[in-house]
Amino acid sequence: MGSVSTDPNPTADPREVLAYLLKHANLKLTALMDAALEPLGIDGKDFGALRVLAHREPSSQLQVAQTLGIDRTTMVALLDVLERKGIVTRRPDPADRRRNVVELTEQGMRTYEAAQVAYGKAESAFLAAISPAATDQFRQTLRTLVEK
């Protein structure tokens, strides 16, 4: 058993609690990322979609949504924006016309390349305070916690 239970000790800073730390770490990285991507006209979640599309054969909207862990109805609006910006194209899948095939345009690929650089800088800034070894460990731990 750990020292979990009630434990109303006076030194318990609310900001030590895991839920708080995780939320604010996420907020901070999101802010850095959005700022870094802003000159490219996209934000963090756009970049997420681009990443999936760039590393996959042309996918259906649903596949992309599931990979990102977002709802299929949310994906519609996200792609609307990216399509209007000329970054992706949608067309019916000839093999199954219920589906849309989503692809990066050539401009989309250029945007993605630039976004990778920008994101890399944001992530480096976020991780600047810890060592490369701690970074690897941190990433590995997150992977374990998230999986399944």
Add this chain to the structure above:
Amino acid sequence: MGSVSTDPNPTADPREVLAYLLKHANLKLTALMDAALEPLGIDGKDFGALRVLAHREPSSQLQVAQTLGIDRTTMVALLDVLERKGIVTRRPDPADRRRNVVELTEQGMRTYEAAQVAYGKAESAFLAAISPAATDQFRQTLRTLVEK
């Protein structure tokens, strides 16, 4: 220089990216926490406010909001709910009547005690896949990344 730049290698799973991992770790813990607290009639952000109130002398709304990193206008609605549930009380600070002194009621303290137990279980479930040492390391890393 790291291996940051373009790097369009085929093994780059979008789900390996730090922003993705952090977001989903946060989502997972939030879901566990809300589920654990739900029988008590509060959720994760309510618990956050309770934590601040329980470990501080009676504070103004603004102090609590700033500690939690949320907006003062958001705090109003949050406390409205907790007050309606009989968990906190608000009254004008005699020393500065612009301020509201916010305090846990007796029932609020009981709720907080129970919430601590419930949250502890949620956190343990979240961390079950990694060792205690890795947990400490993880917490320490988050602390460093978030601070300032």
Add this chain to the structure above:
DNA sequence: AACTGATCGTCAGTGTTGCTGATGATCAGA
């Protein structure tokens, strides 16, 4: 060939969250 049930993308509506900007009460200092 027609029927049935499931899947995909879309849309309207909803709930949550957190923000901005304005207002009224109050305080501190000139």
Add this chain to the structure above:
DNA sequence: TCTGATCATCAGCAACACTGACGATCAGTT
């Protein structure tokens, strides 16, 4: 007493992601 700042509140707004419904399409059955 006047002025400017502070605190809590409220209305309005924007982002986000969900539910539920719909039409189009597909696959399997009869």
